[in-house]
Structures are given as structure tokens and as C-alpha cells.
Amino acid sequence: MKLSIGIVGLPNVGKSTLFKLLTSQEITIANYPFATIDPNVGVVEVPDERLKQLADISKSKKVIPAVVEFYDIAGLVKGANQGEGLGNQFLTHIRDTQAIVMVLRVFQDPNIIHVEGGPDPVRDMEIVNTELALKDLDLVDKRIKKLEGEARTGDKIAKANLETLLKVKTELEAGRLAIQFREEPIMKEMQLLTAKKQLYLLNGSEEDVSDALKAKIKEMGGDYLVLDLADPKPEDLGLLIRKAYEVLDLISFLTTGEDETRAWTIQRGEKAPQASGAIHTDFEKTFIRAEVVAAADLLTAGGWNQAKQKGLLKVEGKEYVVKDGDVMVIRHG
Ligand SMILES: Nc1nc2c(ncn2[C@@H]2O[C@H](COP(=O)(O)OP(=O)(O)OP(=O)(O)O)[C@@H](O)[C@H]2O)c(=O)[nH]1
Ligand SMILES: [Mg+2]
Numbered sequence: 452m453k454l455s456i457g458i459v460g461l462p463n464v465g466k467s468t469l470f471k472l473l474t475s476q477e478i479t480i481a482n483y484p485f486a487t488i489d490p491n492v493g494v495v496e497v498p499d500e501r502l503k504q505l506a507d508i509s510k511s512k513k514v515i516p517a518v519v520e521f522y523d524i525a526g527l528v529k530g531a532n533q534g535e536g537l538g539n540q541f542l543t544h545i546r547d548t549q550a551i552v553m554v555l556r557v558f559q560d561p562n563i564i565h566v567e568g569g570p571d572p573v574r575d576m577e578i579v580n581t582e583l584a585l586k587d588l589d590l591v592d593k594r595i596k597k598l599e600g601e602a603r604t605g606d607k608i609a610k611a612n613l614e615t616l617l618k619v620k621t622e623l624e625a626g627r628l629a630i631q632f633r634e635e636p637i638m639k640e641m642q643l644l645t646a647k648k649q650l651y652l653l654n655g656s657e658e659d660v661s662d663a664l665k666a667k668i669k670e671m672g673g674d675y676l677v678l679d680l681a682d683p684k685p686e687d688l689g690l691l692i693r694k695a696y697e698v699l700d701l702i703s704f705l706t707t708g709e710d711e712t713r714a715w716t717i718q719r720g721e722k723a724p725q726a727s728g729a730i731h732t733d734f735e736k737t738f739i740r741a742e743v744v745a746a747a748d749l750l751t752a753g754g755w756n757q758a759k760q761k762g763l764l765k766v767e768g769k770e771y772v773v774k775d776g777d778v779m780v781i782r783h784g
Contacts, residue, residue: 453518453519453520453716454517454518454519454520454549454550454695454696454699454701454716455519455520455521455522455547455548455549455550456519456520456521456522456548456549456550456551456552456650456695457521457522457524457544457545457548457550457551457552457647458470458521458522458523458524458551458552458553458554459524459527459542459545459551459552459553459554459579459583460526460527460553460554460555460556460575460579461526461527461528461556461565461566461567461575461578461579462484462485462486462525462526462527462528462536462566463482463483463484463486463526463563463564463565463566464526464554464555464556464575464654465554465556465654465680465681466487466523466524466526466554467479467480467486467487467491467523468480468654468680468681469523469552469554469652469654469678469680470491470493470521470523472680472683472687472688473493473495473521473688473691474491474493474494474495474521476491476493478491478523482562482563482564483564484526484528484536484564484566485525485526485536485537487523487524487525487526488525488537490522490523490524490525490541490544491522491523492520492521492522492523493520493521493523494518494519494520494521495518495519495520495521495688495692496516496517496518497516497517497518497519497692497696497703497714497716498516498688498689498692499516499517499703499714501705501746501747501750501776502514502516502705502712502713502714504746504750505705505707505712505746505749505750505778506707506712508707508749508750508753508754509707509708509709509712509755510709511707511708511709511710511711511712512709512710512711513710513711513712513713514711514712514713515711515712515713515714516713516714517703517714517715517716519692519695520548522544522545522548524541524542524544524545525537525541526566527539527542527578527579527582527583528566528578528582529567529578529581529582531582531585532582532585532586532589539582539585539586542583542586542644545644546642546644547642548647549647549648549699550647550648550649550650550695550698550699551583551644551647551648551649551650552649552650552651552652552691552695553576553579553580553649553650553651553652553673554652554654555572555575555576555651555652555653555654555664556570556572556575556654556655557570557572557653557654557655557656557659557660557664557677558570558654558655558656558659558679558681559655559659560681570659572653572661572664573661573663573664573667576651576664576667576668576671577626580626580628580645580671581626583628583644583645584623584626584628584645586644587619587623587629587643587644587645587646588620588623588624590641590643591616591619591620591623591641591643592620594612594616594637594641595613595616595617595620598612598613598616599613612636612637615632615635615637615638616637618632619632619638619643623645627671628645628646628649628671628672629643629645629646630645630646630647630648630649630672631672632646633646633647633648648673648698648699649671649672649673649674649698650673650674650675650676650694650695650698651668651673651674651675651676652675652676652678652691653675653676653677653678654678654679654680655677655679656677656679657677660677674694674697674698676690676691676694678690678691696716700718700719700720701716701717701718701719702716702717702718702719702773702774702775702776703715703716703717703775703776704717704726704773704774704775704776704777704778704779705746705776705777705778705779706730706778706779706780706781707749707778715729715730716729717729717773719775720772721772721773722769722770722771722772722773723738723740723741723743723767723768723769723770723771723772723773723779723781724736724738724769726773726779727741727779727781727783730781733783734781734783737783737784738769738781738782738783739782739783739784740766740767740768740769740782741766741767741771741779741780741781741782742764742765742766742767742779742780742782743764743765743766743767743771743773743777743778743779744758744763744764744765744777744778745763745774745776745777745778746776746777746778747776748763749763749778
């Protein structure tokens with residue numbers, strides 16, 4: 452599974468600054484709104500110290516980290532749904548992503564233009580979430596019309612989907628998000644922006660983050676991270692990606708051998724066969740068993756055979772729930 456994340460926010464708040472920090476790509480960053488028009492897309496390696504260490508003991512030829520794909524798009528303004536600013540068509544570029552990072556400006560710097568006159572992150576997040584909701588409402592309304600027709604012919608699935616979407620519509624119209632419906636079948640298909648998990652990146656310093664803002668983020672069901680993008684620390688990239696994993700409930704398991712040492716991203720709670728599907732879709736069906744050792748144990752033991760002698764290696768079956776940092780050898784038919 453490749454994790455992909457869309458970066459949203461008002462214009463001129465630091466979205467491209469964040470993207471550049473993550474990907475080191477040379478892109479336009481400028482002190483005027485709508486510096487970004489076409490989306491920037493970049494892939495970032497998920498930092499994981501264990502990979503290098505495992506590669507050393509396995510004498511691997513290659514190290515392949517997990518990756519996260521980021522989409523840096525244009526800024527949204529109030530009324531984007533009516534065509535204000537650059538409109539909202541560009542939001543289709545992040546339909547396929549699994550999560551949203553919303554950059555909110557908390558830094559004060561009067562030299563940096565703010566499209567609403569000055570920083571007010573609570574107001575800004577409402578503007579952006581409203582525009583996301585209005586974009587979704589377009590899709591939801593169209594789908595409701597279609598489903599109403601199908602439901603009249605007695606189609607049970609259409610009826611159930613219609614019920615879900617009517618609830619979603621009510622939520623969106625009330626200024627709330629659709630995250631609570633994200634597991635519904637129709638929602639997976641529609642990929643609503645407001646059904647994606649949200650991580651708020653508060654651009655600035657901790658003392659500029661008000662309790663009201665924290666409360667608002669909590670109310671919307673999101674999580675947050677404070678980073679000063681103008682003065683980033685080396686560990687910030689890792690922090691952001693780790694937080695994204697946490698918000699999305701993702702973990703990595705590892706494989707290691709002479710060919711390669713590699714990280715694989717899976718959903719927390721996946722059992723060994725499902726997890727093996729990350730390596731090759733067939734493995735989910737043909738899975739027999741897995742030999743499993745925690746990366747830390749394998750590293751302390753100093754090698755696969757040593758780990759086996761110490762009894763640190765376990766043979767696990769189809770019901771085994773994979774843990775973060777498990778090193779696995781998968782046996783399949
Ligand atoms: N003082 C200060 N300036 C910042 C910070 N982050 C970004 N900036 C500046 O704000 C301006 C806008 O940054 P961008 O990253 O281009 O903003 P954007 O959100 O991509 O803007 P659009 O593409 O126009 O939507 C640039 O001049 C940045 O250098 C920050 O944390 N502090
Ligand atoms: Mg930009």
C-alpha cells in the first residue's frame with residue numbers, strides 16, 4: 452500500500468514550503484497568494500533506522516524504505532466553490548489520497564501576506580473545511596439523485612447507500628466532516644475529501660497555538676503537529692511522517708535478506724496473510740506460515756541464526772496479528 456497525502460490550506464500559508472522540506476524538490480515558494488497553480492507531486496522515504504542496521508547484518512545489496520507520496524496543490528479561499536481565487540477544480544488532484552494535511556498559519560510575521568488580512572487559524576480552518584465540504588456536497592447531491600432513481604426500482608443496495616449519503620449530506624450542511632462514515636462501502640468508492648483523516652500542521656511556534664485552536668481540531672476529529680516551517684529542525688520530517696502513520700493507524704513490517712532489506716506499510720491489526728499481500732497480492736491466498744522476529748531482537752542477536760538459537764524466532768500462522776517492526780519470512784504455497 453502506498454500512502455498518499457494531500458496538502459491543503461489557504462494561499463500563502465506554507466504548503467509549498469512544507470512540500471519542499473519533505474521532498475527537497477525545487478518548486479515555487481513565494482510571498483504572494485496562488486504561487487502554486489499546477490500540483491507538485493513528490494515521494495518521500497519513510498525514515499526508519501532499523502532498515503540500515505538490518506541491511507548490515509544481512510549484507511543486503513539494496514535498502515528499500517516505505518514511501519509516502521505528497522500532493523502540494525493550490526490554495527483554497529472563501530468562495531472557491533463559486534470560482535473565487537483559483538476555484539476548486541484542482542481539488543480533484545487529491546481525491547485518491549488517503550489523508551489530508553491542512554497547513555494552518557499560526558506564525559505572525561506581518562511581512563507575509565495573509566489573504567484574510569491576518570492570521571486567525573480557527574477561522575482559516577473553517578474556511579478550508581467549508582470549501583472541502585462544498586466540493587463534496589456537489590458529488591453527494593449528484594449521487595443522491597442517481598440513487599433515488601435506483602432505490603425506486605427496489606434496489607436494496609441503492610437504498611442503503613442513499614440512506615448513508617443523506618446522513619452525510621446532513622453532516623456536511625451542518626459544517627461537520629464525513630469522517631465517521633469513512634468505512635461505509637459507498638464512501639470508499641466516492642473518496643470524499645471530508646471523509647479522509649486529517650492532520651493539521653500548525654505552521655509557527657507552540658506559543659502561537661491557542662487552546663481554542665486545539666479544541667477546534669479535536670472537535671473536528673483531527674490531530675495536529677506544530678512545526679516552524681521557516682526554521683525546520685532535522686527531525687521534523689520524521690515527526691510529520693510518524694504522525695501521519697499514527698493518524699492513519701499504519702505500521703511497517705520488514706523483510707531482510709541478501710537481495711534487499713525492505714519496509715512494507717500495512718494497516719495496524721492486519722493478520723499475517725493480509726500483511727503478506729503487501730508484498731504480492733497472491734500471498735494473501737497462498738500464505739502458509741511466517742517466521743517472525745522483532746527487528747530489535749534480531750539486531751541484538753546479530754543475525755537470523757543467532758536469533759533462532761536464542762528462541763527469539765517464532766513460527767506464526769494465519770491468525771497472527773503483525774506488529775510494527777516485525778521482521779518476517781513468509782512461506783507460501
Ligand atoms: N515568517 C514565516 N514565513 C513563512 C513560513 N512558512 C512559509 N513562509 C513564507 O510564506 C510565503 C508563502 O509560502 P508558500 O510555501 O509558497 O505558501 P503556499 O501555501 O504554498 O502558497 P500558495 O501556493 O500561494 O497557495 C513564502 O514567502 C514563505 O517563505 C513561516 O513559518 N514563517
Ligand atoms: Mg504553494
